[in-house]
Every structure is written in structure tokens, then in C-alpha cells.
Amino acid sequence: MSEEENRTPTAVEPEQVDAGMHALVRMLKVLFFCLRILIILVFVYLLFSGMFRVDEQYEAMLFRFGALQSRVLESGQGETSVLTSGRWYWAWPYPIDWVKMIPAQTSASVGSVNVFMPWVNPQSGQAPESEGPSTLKPGTDGYILTGDTNIMHTSWELVYRVDDASRFYLDFYDDQDNEKQSGKHARKRGTELIIKNLLCNAVIQEMATWTVEDLYATSRVKTDGGIENIKDNVQRRLVALLDEVAMGIQVQSLNMLNLQPPSATAEAFEEVNASTERGRSEILEARTYRDKTILEAEGRSYQIINEAKSYQTKVVESVKADSSYFETVLREYDLNPDTMLTALYTDALREVLALVDNKYVVHKRGEGQQELRLQLSPIPEKDNRPAEVGH
Amino acid sequence: MSEANKKNGFTHWPVVTLALLVVGIFVVAMVTFQVKETEYAILKTFGKPKVDAAGKIIEYAPGLHFRWPFIDQVWRHDKRLQCYELSKGKHEQITTKDQYQTVVSTFVLWRVGDPGLFLRRMKSTAEAEKNLESVVRNSRAEVIPQHNFSELVNINSSESKMKQIEDEMLSRIKATAMQEYGIEVTKLGFRQLGFPEAVSSKVFDRMKAERASKSEKYLAEGKSEAQRIRSEADRKANAILAEAEAEAKRIRGQGDEAAAKYYAVFSKNPELAKFLRSLEALKISLGANDTLILDTETPPFTLFKAGATELKGAAAAK
Numbered sequence: 001m002s003e004e005e006n007r008t009p010t011a012v013e014p015e016q017v018d019a020g021m022h023a024l025v026r027m028l029k030v031l032f033f034c035l036r037i038l039i040i041l042v043f044v045y046l047l048f049s050g051m052f053r054v055d056e057q058y059e060a061m062l063f064r065f066g067a068l069q070s071r072v073l074e075s076g077q078g079e080t081s082v083l084t085s086g087r088w089y090w091a092w093p094y095p096i097d098w099v100k101m102i103p104a105q106t107s108a109s110v111g112s113v114n115v116f117m118p119w120v121n122p123q124s125g126q127a128p129e130s131e132g133p134s135t136l137k138p139g140t141d142g143y144i145l146t147g148d149t150n151i152m153h154t155s156w157e158l159v160y161r162v163d164d165a166s167r168f169y170l171d172f173y174d175d176q177d178n179e180k181q182s183g184k185h186a187r188k189r190g191t192e193l194i195i196k197n198l199l200c201n202a203v204i205q206e207m208a209t210w211t212v213e214d215l216y217a218t219s220r221v222k223t224d225g226g227i228e229n230i231k232d233n234v235q236r237r238l239v240a241l242l243d244e245v246a247m248g249i250q251v252q253s254l255n256m257l258n259l260q261p262p263s264a265t266a267e268a269f270e271e272v273n274a275s276t277e278r279g280r281s282e283i284l285e286a287r288t289y290r291d292k293t294i295l296e297a298e299g300r301s302y303q304i305i306n307e308a309k310s311y312q313t314k315v316v317e318s319v320k321a322d323s324s325y326f327e328t329v330l331r332e333y334d335l336n337p338d339t340m341l342t343a344l345y346t347d348a349l350r351e352v353l354a355l356v357d358n359k360y361v362v363h364k365r366g367e368g369q370q371e372l373r374l375q376l377s378p379i380p381e382k383d384n385r386p387a388e389v390g391h
Numbered sequence: 392m393s394e395a396n397k398k399n400g401f402t403h404w405p406v407v408t409l410a411l412l413v414v415g416i417f418v419v420a421m422v423t424f425q426v427k428e429t430e431y432a433i434l435k436t437f438g439k440p441k442v443d444a445a446g447k448i449i450e451y452a453p454g455l456h457f458r459w460p461f462i463d464q465v466w467r468h469d470k471r472l473q474c475y476e477l478s479k480g481k482h483e484q485i486t487t488k489d490q491y492q493t494v495v496s497t498f499v500l501w502r503v504g505d506p507g508l509f510l511r512r513m514k515s516t517a518e519a520e521k522n523l524e525s526v527v528r529n530s531r532a533e534v535i536p537q538h539n540f541s542e543l544v545n546i547n548s549s550e551s552k553m554k555q556i557e558d559e560m561l562s563r564i565k566a567t568a569m570q571e572y573g574i575e576v577t578k579l580g581f582r583q584l585g586f587p588e589a590v591s592s593k594v595f596d597r598m599k600a601e602r603a604s605k606s607e608k609y610l611a612e613g614k615s616e617a618q619r620i621r622s623e624a625d626r627k628a629n630a631i632l633a634e635a636e637a638e639a640k641r642i643r644g645q646g647d648e649a650a651a652k653y654y655a656v657f658s659k660n661p662e663l664a665k666f667l668r669s670l671e672a673l674k675i676s677l678g679a680n681d682t683l684i685l686d687t688e689t690p691p692f693t694l695f696k697a698g699a700t701e702l703k704g705a706a707a708a709k
Binding site for chain 1: 406408409425426427428429452453454455469471472473474475476481482484494496498500543544545546547548551553554577578580581582583584585586587588589591592594595598599601602603605606607609610611612613614616617618619620621623624625627628629631632634635636638639640641642643645646647649650653654656657659660663664666667670673674677678679680681682683684685686687688689690691692695696
């Protein structure tokens with residue numbers, strides 16, 4: 001020990017070494033001083049590197065020597081193993097402690113595009129031909145079978161959120177862990193694949209009970225008369241499957257992105273759509289005719305009834321006026337019949353003569369027939385000249 | 392040790408501490424092993440799993456555990472549920488009970504259920520999946536031929552038994568996988584369901600024929616419905632007009648009835664009434680375009696006759 005200590009630069013007596021040795025000693029002193037500083041800095045770094053914050057989008061779990069750590073909740077609600085977001089925590093450096101961040105607050109999505117859609121050569125860079133391949137190859141082309149044994153292509157998208165971070169991570173394989181060990185091309189077998197397969201399973205099971213027409217309409221009438229929706233039914237099945245395996249995720253939305261027939265039958269489907277549209281158009285025209293006809297009939301009926309009412313008023317008032325007039329005339333007539341009759345007659349004749357443009361007065365020449373030639377038709381032009389009197 | 396040496400030793404405490412720390416970490420790393428919360432760990436001494444007094448393989452709980460360096464080896468396997476979509480038998484053609492050719496694709500969710508047995512029987516996850524595939528394919532080949540195609544695909548939800556078929560396959564797999572390989576299968580489901588490639592072209596032909604039929608049907612239904620709507624509209628319109636005519640007649644009748652009460656006054660002098668009505672009719676019946684021919688016997692045109700200026704009354708008075 002003492003011999004070893006004697007070998008250290010500080011143990012060397014300055015008077016026993018030459019100038020070069022002095023320089024070496026000074027340099028080693030500086031180096032050791034730097035090393036001390038470095039060690040202190042490393043300690044300080046280790047002490048503070050354990051501070052970490054769980055971002056708003058995440059929840060975290062702290063593992064010490066691999067075991068999940070729990071902490072007591074402040075409000076005396078027992079223990080929790082989940083480190084909630086938006087707060088600071090402290091952990092020992094790896095490998096004593098390590099933290100797993102779970103994106104629990106953000107939404108993630110899983111789609112079924114490759115499973116139920118036809119294979120398209122990515123090299124072709126062209127849209128599929130209208131009359132597509134006459135067959136579909138299992139394993140290459142995806143599709144679903146409908147309840148009426150038709151083949152359809154569809155794609156779905158599920159948006160979900162992790163609502164139980166510990167269950168999601170501890171009970172289900174995490175592909176990120178696998179990627180760290182086996183690289184980016186490691187085969188997927190974790191949560192994303194599980195959710196995708198459960199989604200596909202729900203879609204297959206539900207669509208296998210629907211007809212193509214109902215799928216196109218996205219809804220159908222139930223046996224009890226209610227309406228059910230394909231999206232809701234698939235979601236119900238999916239939620240049941242997720243509950244069955246207890247994934248700890250919450251379905252936020254599920255959407256059918258696409259539903260299309262195989263390209264080989266697309267034309268036939270389009271023809272059905274066209275016929276349906278033509279049928280609808282016929283019905284629409286008929287409804288327009290119905291509305292027009294009924295409205296016209298209603299209008300005509302109002303007219304008929306109003307004419308009748310008008311007639312009713314008119315006939316009553318007219319007769320009332322006539323009777324009143326008659327009584328007045330009768331009183332005068334009883335007093336002086338001839339004068340009254342003559343007055344009435346001449347008044348009437350004056351009115352009539354004033355109305356009629358073409359008037360002819362002929363001399364009566366004794367007994368027998370008298371010839372009179374007049375142009376009665378066409379209607380003679382109105383002449384402003386005074387009426388001629390025949391002689 | 393001299394005072395100077397003691398002083399120097401104290402002066403170098405960081406170096407000593409660092410050295411001790413490094414050595415300590417190295418020693419701890421050699422004699423301990425960590426078990427993660429997400430994995431099973433078993434210690435193997437010279438390749439043999441460590442067993443307890445009852446002869447059962449010891450499974451280590453999550454945390455830090457002791458081991459003899461170089462002697463003990465740690466075997467680990469993820470204990471979480473994972474998905475396997477099968478490899479060779481990913482898409483397999485199976486004939487149903489009613490002789491339909493179907494192509495099915497399934498997935499299984501599995502985890503290590505008995506780590507000891509799994510360790511004994513399996514070398515790796517790949518081998519486990521290979522054995523699992525064999526079990527799943529056997530189960531599929533046994534169960535599906537016992538069911539009609541209509542139990543897989545049916546527009547009547549109550550007759551569709553896809554879920555029951557899945558459960559039937561799962562129940563067969565579960566026992567075998569656990570007893571033979573220590574694998575716990577928790578879920579089996581269909582991933583895809585279809586027809587062989589050759590059959591798909593026949594299906595397309597049928598689909599086209601069905602679509603053509605539906606096309607005609609929908610058009611005919613549309614026309615039929617349109618005709619029904621039109622005839623219904625005509626019927627309603629006629630009914631409305633008939634009702635209106637009936638109502639109009641009733642109103643006119645009421646009017647005539649009311650008017651008849653006033654006609655009674657004409658009975659006081661029917662001749663005068665007739666005369667007045669005739670005058671009224673004359674006024675109404677003639678218009679501007681009519682031609683009126685009168686003779687000089689008709690007053691007041693008697694004035695055109697000779698002696699019209701002599702009044703009969705005046706002459707009589709004279």
C-alpha cells in the first residue's frame with residue numbers, strides 16, 4: 001500500500017525529479033482535478049437525470065428492477081401503478097428504474113384496408129380497369145362475403161384511445177419493445193395487430209348477415225320494425241370483442257370508409273343503381289303529378305263551391321231586389337197601369353237600342369211578306385255614322 | 392501509512408468511490424438478474440430448470456433475483472397476449488358440410504400459460520407458433536366440415552353461427568395447446584372468409600345475373616309505384632271535385648230555396664211580373680254586335696209614321 005502510494009505523483013519528492021518530471025506531475029495533478037470535477041458532475045447528472053415529466057398525451061409506469069411500482073394516491077383512494085400526465089416524477093437511472101410511456105390520452109387509428117380490398121399492383125401506378133379481373137385470389141385479394149353470398153370490398157377505420165394504460169401494456173404484447181430487440185422489421189404481433197384482427201372479425205361477422213342492398217343503404221329494418229345501422233352493429237360487436245379480451249381501450253369512432261363491388265361486377269351494380277334511379281325518377285314524377293293534380297282539384301273545388309256561394313248570394317239578392325222593385329212598380333201600376341207599362345216598355349227599348357249598334361227600322365207596307373236584304377255576317381265593322389233609317 | 396499518504400487517500404475519494412461503484416455494479420450484474428413485469432423468467436442451472444421442493448419449476452416474480460454467475464442461465468419469455476395469423480395455413484380451403492368450397496383465414500390470441508411446460512417443449516416463439524398453427528389447422532379442418540355454409544353466411548342473424556363455430560374451434564384448441572405446449576389460447580376468430588379463386592368467377596356470374604334481375608325489378612317497382620301514385624291522385628282529385636259539386640249543388644239549392652220565398656210577391660200580379668221579366672230578358676239578351684230590325688209599328692218608331700204628332704188622347708179630348 002505504502003509502496004503504491006509512493007508511486008503516486010503527489011508522493012514524489014520534487015527535489016528528486018528533473019524538470020520533465022515536474023511537468024508530468026503538474027499535468028497529472030490537473031488531470032486528477034478534472035477527474036474529480038467530472039465524477040462530481042456525473043453524480044449530479046445522475047441525480048437530476050432521474051427527473052422526468054409525463055407529457056399531457058401520455059400516462060406512464062415506473063419499473064424498478066423490472067417490477068411495477070405503485071404509489072399511494074393523495075386523496076386516500078388506494079394505490080395506483082399509473083403515473084398520471086402533466087406532472088413531474090423522479091426515478092433512478094437505468095437499469096435500476098425505467099419508465100414506460102403509454103400514449104393514453106391521444107387517439108390512435110387502425111384500419112382494415114389491406115384485408116378486404118383487392119390487391120393493386122403498386123408498380124402500375126394506374127387506376128384499375130373498369131372490367132377488372134374475373135377472379136379474386138385468396139390471400140392476395142381481400143373481400144368479404146355478404147349474407148346473400150355476394151362478394152364485396154370494404155375498408156374500415158377504428159379510432160381508439162387507451163383508457164387503461166397498465167392493462168394495455170402489461171397484458172398485451174408491445175411491438176415497440178420487440179422492435180428495440182429485433183429491429184424495425186420484426187414481425188408484428190402486438191396491440192395494433194390484435195385490434196386490427198378483432199375489427200376484421202367484427203366486420204366479417206356482421207356483414208355476413210346483411211344483404212348487399214342493405215349494406216349499400218347502410219341500414220335495414222329489423223324484425224321488430226326498428227332500424228339498425230351497419231356501423232353501429234359492427235361497433236357493438238367490436239366493443240364486445242374488446243371487452244372479451246379486456247384490452248383497456250375505448251372506441252372513439254368507427255367508420256366504414258369504403259364499400260364497393262368487385263370491379264368485374266361493377267357495371268352490373270351500376271346498372272342496378274341506374275335502374276333504381278330511373279324507378280325513383282318515375283316515382284318522383286308521379287308524386288309531382290299527384291301533388292299538381294290534387295292541388296288543382298282542390299283549387300277547382302274551391303272555385304266550384306265559391307261559384308255556388310256566389311250564385312246563392314246573387315240569386316237571393318237578385319230576387320230580393322226584383323221583388324222589391326216589383327212591389328214598387330206594382331204600387332204605381334195599380335194607380336196608372338197604361339202609363340206605367342208604356343214607361344217601362346219605352347225605357348227598356350231605349351236601353352236596348354242604346355246597346356245595339358246595328359238597328360234597322362222598316363216601314364211596314366200593308367199585309368203580306370216584305371223582302372229585306374241585310375249583310376248580317378261577318379260582323380260588320382263598327383261604323384261611327386248614325387244609324388240609317390230604312391224608307 | 393504516513394499522514395501524507397492518509398491525506399492523499401482521502402484526497403482521492405472520488406476515484407476510489409468510482410472504482411468501487413464500477414466494481415460493485417459489475418459484481419451485482421454478475422450475480423443478479425431482473426425479471427420484468429411483462430415476462431416469465433426461469434433459471435436454468437447447467438441447462439436444467441430450477442425446481443422447488445415439490446419438483447415444480449420455479450417462476451420468478453418481477454424484480455431483482457440472485458443467480459450464480461456462469462452457472463445459472465436465465466430463460467425469459469413474454470407473458471403478454473399476442474396475435475398470430477398463421478403462416479402456412481393462413482388461407483386454407485375447406486369444404487363445408489353442404490359441399491361448399493370456402494377459403495378461411497383465422498387468427499389466434501395466445502400467451503404462455505404454463506412457463507415450465509412451454510420451456511420444456513418449445514425452443515422459441517417461432518416453434519411455439521409453428522405448433523400452434525398445426526393445432527389451429529386441425530381444429531379448423533375438423534369443425535368447419537361439420538357445419539353448413541349457411542351457418543357461416545346468412546341474412547338471418549339468428550341462423551348465422553359464425554361465433555359459435557369460432558368458439559367450437561377455440562374450445563378444441565385450448566385444451567390441446569395448454570396440455571401439449573403450455574400455450575394459453577384466449578381467442579380464435581375468422582380474419583377472412585371467401586371462396587377459392589375458380590369459384591369466385593362463378594360467383595361473379597351469379598352476381599351479374601342477380602343484379603340484372605334486381606335492375607329490372609327496381610325499375611318495374613318504380614313504374615308500378617308511379618302508376619299507383621298517379622291513379623291514386625286521379626281518384627283523389629275526382630273525389631274532391633265530386634264533393635265540391637255536391638256541395639255546390641247544396642249551396643245553389645239553398646240559394647234557390649231562399650229566393651223562392653221572395654217569388655211569392657209576384658203572385659200579386661202575375662201578368663205584370665211576366666212583363667217585367669220579359670223586359671229584363673230583353674235588356675240582357677241584346678248586345679252591341681246584334682242586329683235589331685224593327686218596323687214602324689213598334690213604339691217609339693211609330694213616330695216615323697204619318698200623323699205621329701197627333702196624340703190620340705188630345706184628339707179624344709177635343
